[in-house]
Amino acid sequence: MTAKKSIPVWLDCDPGHDDAFAILLAAYSPGIHLLGISIVHGNDSAEHCAQNALRILWACGIKGVSVHGGIQRPLVREPQFCPEIHGITGKDGVAGMCGYHFPDEIIFSDPNNKVDETHGVLAMATAIKASPEKVTVVLTGAQTNFAIAIRMFPEMKDNIEKVVFMGGAMGLGNTGTAAEFNIQIDPEAAAVVFHSGLPLVMVPLEVTHRVLVTNSILEQLANIDNEKLSLSQTMNGHGGKEEKLPHRHVEYKEINNVVERRKRMQIDMDEKTLKSPQFSSPFAECCHQLLTFFQTSYSREFGFESPPLHDPCTIFYLTHPESFRTLSLYVDIETGSEKCLGRTLCDVNNLKKKKHNVEVCTNIDVDKFWKNMLHCVQLASKCSPMNAQ
Ligand SMILES: [Ca+2]
Numbered sequence: 001m002t003a004k005k006s007i008p009v010w011l012d013c014d015p016g017h018d019d020a021f022a023i024l025l026a027a028y029s030p031g032i033h034l035l036g037i038s039i040v041h042g043n044d045s046a047e048h049c050a051q052n053a054l055r056i057l058w059a060c061g062i063k064g065v066s067v068h069g070g071i072q073r074p075l076v077r078e079p080q081f082c083p084e085i086h087g088i089t090g091k092d093g094v095a096g097m098c099g100y101h102f103p104d105e106i107i108f109s110d111p112n113n114k115v116d117e118t119h120g121v122l123a124m125a126t127a128i129k130a131s132p133e134k135v136t137v138v139l140t141g142a143q144t145n146f147a148i149a150i151r152m153f154p155e156m157k158d159n160i161e162k163v164v165f166m167g168g169a170m171g172l173g174n175t176g177t178a179a180e181f182n183i184q185i186d187p188e189a190a191a192v193v194f195h196s197g198l199p200l201v202m203v204p205l206e207v208t209h210r211v212l213v214t215n216s217i218l219e220q221l222a223n224i225d226n227e228k229l230s231l232s233q234t235m236n237g238h239g240g241k242e243e244k245l246p247h248r249h250v251e252y253k254e255i256n257n258v259v260e261r262r263k264r265m266q267i268d269m270d271e272k273t274l275k276s277p278q279f280s281s282p283f284a285e286c287c288h289q290l291l292t293f294f295q296t297s298y299s300r301e302f303g304f305e306s307p308p309l310h311d312p313c314t315i316f317y318l319t320h321p322e323s324f325r326t327l328s329l330y331v332d333i334e335t336g337s338e339k340c341l342g343r344t345l346c347d348v349n350n351l352k353k354k355k356h357n358v359e360v361c362t363n364i365d366v367d368k369f370w371k372n373m374l375h376c377v378q379l380a381s382k383c384s385p386m387n388a389q
Pocket of ligand 1: 013014015016018019042043140141311
């Protein structure tokens with residue numbers, strides 16, 4: 001069997017609980033070569049989200065991937081963050097992952113791995129233009145960085161294979177009745193991207209709301225190091241365990257008490273969620289906590305029993321396009337209305353008779369997604385310095 005060529009990918013994101021799992025999946029999916037990460041405003045400030053990205057890279061044992069700070073605000077409008085879902089740090093719920101609440105908190109990070117000085121827009125354009133093969137761009141936040149990049153460096157469009165993004169909805173939105181958050185917070189940037197002429201793949205709420213973090217998934221995550229998963233054990237080279245950080249592991253264990261920590265953070269958890277299960281490793285606990293925080297947010301805000309894991313669906317699309325159903329449509333962005341601002345207008349009945357500009361995903365093989373996701377979490381756990389002895 002001949003080995004499949006790796007897909008060069010640039011990831012633009014706003015970590016973010018679900019972005020964290022998109023980063024993990026991009027780094028550990030066989031067949032993806034992650035060129036770099038740029039950060040955009042969204043779930044929190046671009047500055048906080050960049051720090052969050054570094055912490056995710058460290059926790060997942062991901063090396064050799066640079067993080068670049070990006071645009072701090074939408075093209076036209078005022079910034080709008082999402083503390084109701086992600087907390088006030090963009091990634092609350094795990095001590096060491098947030099660190100903005102308590103100055104004495106021990107932070108998960110490699111002190112040698114800092115946010116790269118090159119701006120995210122420039123880094124993205126440079127990497128795309130320099131790539132010997134066409135690059136796939138993945139957007140899991142507002143589309144501001146990418147809109148500016150294609151305006152500043154239109155020549156880079158020639159070397160883009162496609163743009164796969166989480167955002168939009170065919171029907172109802174999530175941060176308003178009419179629009180999805182990533183598009184709503186910078187509709188003008190989305191309008192630039194949607195009319196860029198590039199091949200676009202939209203992973204809307206209709207798809208991501210099927211990918212639920214059920215109690216069964218949480219249980220598998222808690223026991224991730226004991227799970228028997230049948231996918232191949234291939235790794236793509238970003239993980240590595242040679243680095244020893246034992247002292248950090250000890251420090252981590254000292255603060256590794258989920259009930260106490262949540263009391264400190266005054267997070268309103270119900271008794272069921274507060275009951276701490278057994279974990280197969282510190283990394284398993286970290287992943288579990290990220291998602292139980294998300295579970296609480298979604299339960300409080302939307303009445304979801306299980307939260308949807310939006311962003312990694314984009315990465316899964318790259319490696320498993322056959323696991324999605326799609327529709328080729330003309331999609332436009334509402335930028336002129338206050339009530340429907342950021343709505344993705346999907347011309348399902350071809351009423352406009354306009355050239356289709358977006359491949360809209362309409363369904364996903366959820367079981368296959370989770371099998372793949374959990375397998376990559378397992379690979380990350382093997383490389384995580386959190387699990388170092
Ligand atoms: Ca995101």
